[in-house]
Amino acid sequence: MKRNYSVTSYRQHHVRIWVSSPHNATGYYTVYGEEALHADHFNTKLSFGDTQTVWARTGYLGFLRRTDLTDASGERHDALYVVGSLDETLELRGMRYHPIDIETSVIRSHKSIAECAVFTWTNLLVVVVELEGSEQEALDLVALVTNVVLEEHYLIVGVVVVVDPGVIPINSRGEKQRMHLRDGFLADQLDPIYVAYNM
Template identity: 85%
Template sequence: MTPSVFGQIWVNSPHCASGYYTIYGEESLQADHFNTKLSFGDPQTLWARTGYLGFIKRTELLDASGDRHDALFVVGSLDETLELRGLRYHPIDIETSVSRSHRSIAESAVFTWTNLLVVVAELSGSEQEALDLVPLVTNVVLEEHHLIVGVVVIVDPGVIPINSRGEKQRMHLRDSFLADQLDPIYVAYNM
């Protein structure tokens, strides 16, 4: 097997939808997601773009014939990626690094604001630790992702909004940050 390429997952199946349905029952066709054709291969084959990024990798698992098989690894939504310095980053990668940087960080979330990376970290320890977290957060992001953090916001637990499926609502968090509604414990600007 050749090395896998990281990219958007496209699906071709007789069970693919031809569009989204609105609450009024009408079909809303999204030309950029449905009925898309590749520039190579069969020109009659229609594909649906999932909007998710992923890659295929050979696994150690065996299929019914006893051969090792390939597995699709879904990385996350293309809409959630952050574009900084012309490169795309997945928020969950940066957030995992931040959360691992200190035991007092309960949860973290990242987003961009005017080309700056903003890190919001929920503090589960004492407020005296808030100031100590800033260099830890900026260093871990620089070392592991080669990105400079523009703003670090330390908040109380439960400030990062989570939807009913357990997904972080980063755009709601960004809106609250811009509206100065986070009630932070500490904010550090690195501009």
């Protein structure tokens, strides 16, 4: 079964994923069994190029990459990698960033960082890092975190919060609950080891 994938430009690396297939849904079902149609998600057409094909907007971001895998004809093909939900993106300085990109950079910056999560607060980027090591390293992490985010993403970190392992909430599917973390930060419930404000 051949499916068509469309990608609309979204920053340099990630694109919005649209799907066209005979198996596309026409809407969501509510708890009452009624179909709630969302024409903007399930019945979208391009405004240029092929304006007749009907697309479903998945709400996810991804990218295409050439692989060494071959199809039935023996030709190499592209693979679609799903990065995450469009709803999770952060808007800073008029651009959107996906948290996973920033979090990956931060985790790679030091061996004592067990986990990381980012969110925005009053137009500031907040980086929460779980420290797996001595508390004396907490102060050193602040400079590392702010530098790596500036160098790799050209963003200024507004707040760095260093916490114990296990503070960043994870759901049953292994996904970070960034909004719950943000709520805990705003309610002063994270019990941080160290907090640095760069305002």
